[in-house]
Amino acid sequence: MRFYKYHALGNDYLVINPEDLSSQLTSEQIQIICHRNFGIGSDGILLGPLPSTQAQFGLRIFNPDGSEAEKSGNGLRIFSRYLWDTGLVSAAPFSIETLGGVVQSVIQDGGKIVQVEMGTVSFWSDDIPVVGDRREVIKEQINVGDVTFTFCAATIGNPHCVISLTEVDAAIAKKYGSILETHPFFPNRTNVQFMQVLNRHTIKIEIWERGAGYTLASGSSSSAAAAVAHTLGLCDSPITVQMPGGEILIQINDDFKISMTGSVTKVAQGELSAELSDFTPLHP
Numbered sequence: 323m324r325f326y327k328y329h330a331l332g333n334d335y336l337v338i339n340p341e342d343l344s345s346q347l348t349s350e351q352i353q354i355i356c357h358r359n360f361g362i363g364s365d366g367i368l369l370g371p372l373p374s375t376q377a378q379f380g381l382r383i384f385n386p387d388g389s390e391a392e393k394s395g396n397g398l399r400i401f402s403r404y405l406w407d408t409g410l411v412s413a414a415p416f417s418i419e420t421l422g423g424v425v426q427s428v429i430q431d432g433g434k435i436v437q438v439e440m441g442t443v444s445f446w447s448d449d450i451p452v453v454g455d456r457r458e459v460i461k462e463q464i465n466v467g468d469v470t471f472t473f474c475a476a477t478i479g480n481p482h483c484v485i486s487l488t489e490v491d492a493a494i495a496k497k498y499g500s501i502l503e504t505h506p507f508f509p510n511r512t513n514v515q516f517m518q519v520l521n522r523h524t525i526k527i528e529i530w531e532r533g534a535g536y537t538l539a540s541g542s543s544s545s546a547a548a549a550v551a552h553t554l555g556l557c558d559s560p561i562t563v564q565m566p567g568g569e570i571l572i573q574i575n576d577d578f579k580i581s582m583t584g585s586v587t588k589v590a591q592g593e594l595s596a597e598l599s600d601f602t603p604l605h606p
């Protein structure tokens with residue numbers, strides 16, 4: 323089975339073309355392939371191009387724990403670059419259908435930069451989802467052990483919990499991320515961002531991803547956090563999102579439509595050993 327490995331600001335994905343699969347990928351296979359020791363190692367798998375009646379291409383996105391994500395901003399930039407590298411698209415905009423909706427991509431700088439129209443951010447509880455009465459989830463309280471955070475929740479197709487603090491670092495994301503990811507407020511779990519506003523056009527985020535854990539960058543997290551900063555009146559579009567892996571530019575229009583621009587880097591391509599698919603580690 324062929325794979326193509328790319329990273330987007332250190333958030334790495336494997337592209338697998340369904341034409342190279344003899345059968346559906348199982349959750350266990352996804353977990354092994356993504357495992358940093360027992361497999362190739364990645365923050366997820368992009369399965370495509372798939373047929374679509376809504377867009378030129380279809381895409382399915384899987385997290386390293388085997389769960390399926392509705393959307394992935396870095397994943398969409400990487401998949402767009404794969405389509406460019408394989409000659410399936412040109413410089414003209416093209417559409418991709420995901421579980422979280424249809425997006426439009428434009429290749430820039432020979433594939434090194436990709437701009438994606440990510441769709442519209444919603445803060446409504448029934449869209450995200452968040453339990454409780456239907457409302458926009460803005461500046462609510464959430465208890466994590468003996469700590470209470472003020473958070474906002476948003477969706478850009480996948481769920482996000484955004485916590486604004488005066489200072490953020492990797493340690494706080496790693497300490498509280500997994501508890502917030504699986505908090506009962508979020509029936510489908512959630513991605514988590516700890517956000518520090520640096521100025522009216524710049525934020526810094528530390529990320530704990532649903533089904534992936536701590537990652538160096540996230541496009542959908544950047545979209546959600548920037549939208550929260552904007553709706554709280556703390557930032558104005560365009561917003562540069564600083565992450566450990568690098569920066570993404572987020573533009574927000576008056577209807578909260580999000581445009582995301584960021585880099586993509588090709589890492590490798592190769593063949594997955596048949597032996598790997600048969601391997602079942604004791605503790606994956």
Ligand SMILES: N[C@@H](CCC[C@H](N)C(=O)O)C(=O)O
Pocket residue numbers: 333365366385390391392393394395396397480481513531532533534537539540541542543
């Ligand atoms: N890294 C991605 C997010 C991938 C999906 C996320 N883990 C989820 O389950 O929603 C990004 O760049 O958006």
